[in-house]
Amino acid sequence: MADSYVVTGGGRGIGRAVVERLLADGAHVVAIELDETALDWTRRHPAAARVHAVTGDAGDEAVAARAADLAEKAGRLAGWVNNAAVFRDASLHSASPREVMDLIAVNVGAPLTGCATAVRRFLAAGTGGAIVNVTSHQARQAVPGCTPYVTAKAAIEGLTRALAVEYGPRGIRVNAVAPGSVRTERYDEFLARQGPEGAAHIEAEMARLHPLGRVARAEEVAATIVHLLSDEASFINGATIPVDGGRSVLAHDPEAYEPPS
Template sequence: MSHVVTGGGRGVGRAVVERLLAAGGTVVVIERDPAALAWVAGHPAGDRVVPVTGDAADEDVTGHAADLAERAAPLRGWVNNAAVFRDASVHTAPAAEVFDLIAANLRPAVTGSATAVRRFLEAGTGGAVVNVSSHQAARPVPGALPYATAKAAVEGLTRALAVDYGRYGVRVNAVALGSVTTERHDAFLAGQPSTEAERISGELARLHPLGRIAGADEAAAAVAYLLSADASFVNGVTLPVDGGRAALGLDPEAH
C-alpha cells in the first residue's frame, strides 16, 4: 500500500514517514523546502520513499503526489501535517493578514483531504486521512490566534469529512499534539541563553502531566495507528497526544 505525508521532511512528519516505511509501504513526501528532503537520497527504503517538492496547498502538487503513490501501490492513507508557524494579533495586523495566516494552515488540510477523498472514491476501496492538529485548537496559548483558529477549523473539517464519507469506507481522524521534540524545537532552545532554555524546558514539563514533552516518534505512532486497520471503526475523532496537557489545562503564562 502507499501513503502521502505532507510536511514530511522534518519533525513529526519525518517520523510518520519513517514509521510507515518501516511497515513496508511506499510513502510520497510533500515538502515545500527542498533542503528538508536531502535525506531521501540514499535512504535504506530506496524507491519506496518518493519526494515531491511543492506547496501542500496546491492541488497540482497534491494531485501529482497522489499519482506517484498510486503508481507504486494502492493509495490507502494521507497525512496532512504541513504547517506554518507564524502569528499575528488582530489589534496590530490588518484582518486580511490574519486571515491569510489562518488560511496558510487550513488550506493544506483542505486541499490534501480533498485530493485523498477523491482518489479513495475513484478507487472504490476507501482509505484513511489523518489531520495533524494541536492542543491549541481547544486551549490557545497567548499570541497564537491564527494558528489556534486554523487548528480548530481543521478539527471541524475532520468531523465533517468523517460524516460525509464514512459510508464510502473513508475514515478521517485527527491527532491534537502537545509540545513535541523536533528540529524546530531544538533550534529554538539552542538560540536561548542556557538559563532561559532550562526555564523553558521546565515550564514545558510542568504543562504536561507526564513531566516531559513528546518525542516525534510518539506522535507518529498515534498517526500510524489511526491509519491502520486496527483503527477500522475509529472515525471523526480528534485524539489528544499531549501527555495530558489538555486535561491539566494550565495557563502557560501563569506564574
C-alpha cells in the same frame, strides 16, 4: 503490491517520523515538503526505493495531484496525512483582518487540499482509505497572540468531523491527532537560541505544562497517526486524539503570554 501513503510536511519533525514508521512497516511513502533541502535524506535512506520526494506547497492542487499520482503508481493509495503547517503569530489589535485571514487560510488550505485530493482518489479507486489531520492542543486550549494558528487548527478539527460523517459510509475514515509540544528540529533550534540558562528554564516550564513531565518525541505522535491509518483503527472515525501527555487535561498553560500592546 504494498500500500502507499502521502505525508505532507514529511521532511522534518512529526512528518518525517510518520514517514519513517510507515517505511519500517514496508509501505511506499510520498513525502511533500516546501523546503527541498528537508528532503535530502530521502535519497540516502535504506528504503530509498520506497520513499518518494515531492517539493512544493501542500496547499497547491497540482502538487497534491503529483504526490497522489506517485503514490498510486507505487501501490494502493491507502492513506493521507495532512501534517504541513506554518507557525506565524498575529493579534487583531496589531494586524489587519486580511493579514490574520491569510495566515488562517495558509494553515487550513493545505489540509483542505490534501483531504480533497485523497477523497477523490479513494472514491475513484473504490477502495476507501484513511485520512489523518494533524491539529494541535491549541485548537481547544488557546494561547494569547496565536489567533490565526488557533483558529485554523479548530477549523481543521471541524473539517475532520464533517468529512468523517460525509464519507464514512463510502469507506473513508477521517481522524485528527492533536499534539502538545513535541521535540522536533524546530523545538531544538529554538532552545539553542535561548542559551543554556534560557533553555533550562523553558525545559522546566515544559515539564510543568505536561503532566508526564516532558514534551513528546515525534515518534510518539507518529505512532498514533500510523495507528489511525491502519486497519486496527477500522472503527475510529471523526475523532480527535490528544497526544499531549495530559497537557489539555491539566489546562494550565505557562506558555501563554500577553501580546504586546
